[in-house]
Amino acid sequence: MKRLLAPTYVTFIYCFFYLPILILVFYSFNDAHYSLIWRGFTTAWYQLLITDQDLWLSAIHSVFLGFCAATFATSIGAVTASSLFRYRFYGRKILHTSIFVLLLSPDIVLGTALLIMYTLANLPLGFFALLLSHIAFCLPFVVLTLFSRMKSLDKNIFEAARDLGATDTTIFFKIIIPLLWPAILSSWLLSFTLSLDDVVISYFVSGPEFEILPLKIYSLAKLGVKPEINALCSVMFVVTLIIVMTSQFILRKKN
Amino acid sequence: MITIWLTLFGLLPFVLITVASFLSHDSRHLITLPFTFNNYLEILNPIYFKIFEKSFYLAGACTLLCLLLGYPFAYILARTREPYKSLLMLLTIVPFWTSSLIRSYAIMALIKAKGILNGILMALGIIDHPLQLLFSNTAVLLALVYNLLPFMILPLFSSIERLDNRLIEAARDLGANKTTTFLKVIIPLSLPGILAGSILVFLPAMTLFYIPDLLGGSKSMLLGNLIQNQFLLTVNWPLGSATSILLTVMMLILLGIYWHFSKAKDRQSLL
Numbered sequence: 001m002k003r004l005l006a007p008t009y010v011t012f013i014y015c016f017f018y019l020p021i022l023i024l025v026f027y028s029f030n031d032a033h034y035s036l037i038w039r040g041f042t043t044a045w046y047q048l049l050i051t052d053q054d055l056w057l058s059a060i061h062s063v064f065l066g067f068c069a070a071t072f073a074t075s076i077g078a079v080t081a082s083s084l085f086r087y088r089f090y091g092r093k094i095l096h097t098s099i100f101v102l103l104l105s106p107d108i109v110l111g112t113a114l115l116i117m118y119t120l121a122n123l124p125l126g127f128f129a130l131l132l133s134h135i136a137f138c139l140p141f142v143v144l145t146l147f148s149r150m151k152s153l154d155k156n157i158f159e160a161a162r163d164l165g166a167t168d169t170t171i172f173f174k175i176i177i178p179l180l181w182p183a184i185l186s187s188w189l190l191s192f193t194l195s196l197d198d199v200v201i202s203y204f205v206s207g208p209e210f211e212i213l214p215l216k217i218y219s220l221a222k223l224g225v226k227p228e229i230n231a232l233c234s235v236m237f238v239v240t241l242i243i244v245m246t247s248q249f250i251l252r253k254k255n
Numbered sequence: 256m257i258t259i260w261l262t263l264f265g266l267l268p269f270v271l272i273t274v275a276s277f278l279s280h281d282s283r284h285l286i287t288l289p290f291t292f293n294n295y296l297e298i299l300n301p302i303y304f305k306i307f308e309k310s311f312y313l314a315g316a317c318t319l320l321c322l323l324l325g326y327p328f329a330y331i332l333a334r335t336r337e338p339y340k341s342l343l344m345l346l347t348i349v350p351f352w353t354s355s356l357i358r359s360y361a362i363m364a365l366i367k368a369k370g371i372l373n374g375i376l377m378a379l380g381i382i383d384h385p386l387q388l389l390f391s392n393t394a395v396l397l398a399l400v401y402n403l404l405p406f407m408i409l410p411l412f413s414s415i416e417r418l419d420n421r422l423i424e425a426a427r428d429l430g431a432n433k434t435t436t437f438l439k440v441i442i443p444l445s446l447p448g449i450l451a452g453s454i455l456v457f458l459p460a461m462t463l464f465y466i467p468d469l470l471g472g473s474k475s476m477l478l479g480n481l482i483q484n485q486f487l488l489t490v491n492w493p494l495g496s497a498t499s500i501l502l503t504v505m506m507l508i509l510l511g512i513y514w515h516f517s518k519a520k521d522r523q524s525l526l
Contacts, residue, residue, distance in 0.1 A: 009327060009328065010328060010332070017347075017401075018350075023364070023365060024360070027371075104510070105269070106458050106461075106502060106503075107459075108462040108482055108483070109272070110268065112272060112486055112499050113268030113272040113499070116268065116271050116275050117267060117268045190352065193352055196354075197357075199355075200462070200463065203483070214354065217357070221356070221469055225360075225367055233357045233361070240353045240354060244348070244349055244352045244353065248349075
């Protein structure tokens with residue numbers, strides 16, 4: 001009895017995590033508008049999604065935004081992490097504090113604070129405002145992932161490289177990047193998912209002419225539960241699931 | 256260069272929002288002089304106070320539930336052997352990274368009047384009318400726990416995993432029974448994890464405005480919804496800023512408590 005308790009409990013929690021989503025995916029194939037009863041398999045709701053021009057546009061916007069934000073955040077993050085790792089420089093403390101503040105402050109505070117900043121700077125809300133904000137909230141994750149990975153590297157490598165006459169730039173491109181590429185790739189993927197999923201910060205800094213997918217889903221979900229939204233959410237879930245699994249796999253394999 | 260960039264996005268917005276919280280607004284300007292403390296006095300208004308009270312109550316209940324559900328889970332997970340441990344961890348990390356909006360929507364679909372939960376309960380004969388679960392505080396609480404549970408489990412897991420087994424054995428050798436060992440050794444040693452998890456659950460629980468918005472109906476309003484309304488509906492930015500600052504101060508107090516009870520090596524695991 002006692003030996004069964006732990007596995008039962010763990011299974012219960014995993015059911016709690018995954019069942020609601022699995023049910024959602026399952027019912028997105030149900031051939032009925034409101035009913036719970038299974039009326040047969042259909043892909044009609046998915047076909048409805050494919051023909052929706054507005055949805056396509058916001059999906060393209062989101063992917064483009066996520067791509068740019070992840071790329072910038074990862075490159076800036078790689079440079080930041082390696083300078084934090086290798087140098088003691090003026091402003092290092094400020095840099096550390098900034099990352100800490102960005103990481104821990106509630107999303108809504110960051111969102112409203114950025115809104116005020118953009119308004120004062122006369123930056124129109126829209127793509128650029130979104131991009132800058134997404135880079136800002138992805139960056140701490142990238143820096144921390146890379147920084148903790150760098151600490152596990154052999155310090156002698158850097159000294160050997162320096163003794164052999166390598167410059168800082170050479171060390172960055174020839175040593176840090178090749179050694180850290182799994183962590184870099186997985187940070188990129190995680191930044192991409194973070195950007196694709198963000199609602200709270202985007203809500204404050206997005207403009208009417210650049211609609212993105214999470215906000216679109218939010219406004220659709222406010223209207224109630226509908227089969228086509230079930231389908232849309234299922235697609236989004238499967239996409240993020242694949243990305244997250246891939247990034248975890250890359251991180252663990254090299255470990 | 257990068258320091259400037261990070262300062263620009265890490266610190267400047269917070270300086271600006273702090274300044275904004277002390278300014279006034281009128282019909283033509285979003286934010287304008289004069290300097291005033293009125294915004295902070297206005298937050299003390301009983302209407303807002305009710306929202307704070309409700310936010311604290313719901314976020315507190317959510318934190319407690321997450322802790323009660325998450326602690327045994329993290330404990331079992333931390334004591335599992337490899338390679339199962341990595342697999343189980345991966346299954347916990349996945350919900351951590353997938354969109355909480357989509358997961359909230361899944362809960363919505365599950366508990367709506369004609370949803371599957373009511374369907375099952377009615378088929379089993381437990382109830383004969385569909386329960387009106389959606390658009391209630393219970394629904395909001397359920398969705399919050401569902402979304403935030405992984406945020407509790409991960410810090411708990413890492414602090415229980417690092418727990419020194421020899422201390423537990425020593426306690427047993429000295430004659431402590433299981434309950435005593437748990438209360439006097441395991442709980443105090445995993446306190447940093449408990450605190451870190453509580454912070455990671457408590458603050459988002461108050462501020463994820465789309466959850467009360469989608470599942471709580473029109474009457475449900477938490478701190479996050481209040482800030483959202485102040486910024487975008489009533490367009491009173493200074494008041495919204497003051498509310499945001501209040502939230503930040505709360506965060507700092509909680510962090511202070513955490514700092515007091517944790518050691519440097521525990522803090523690394525939070526980050």
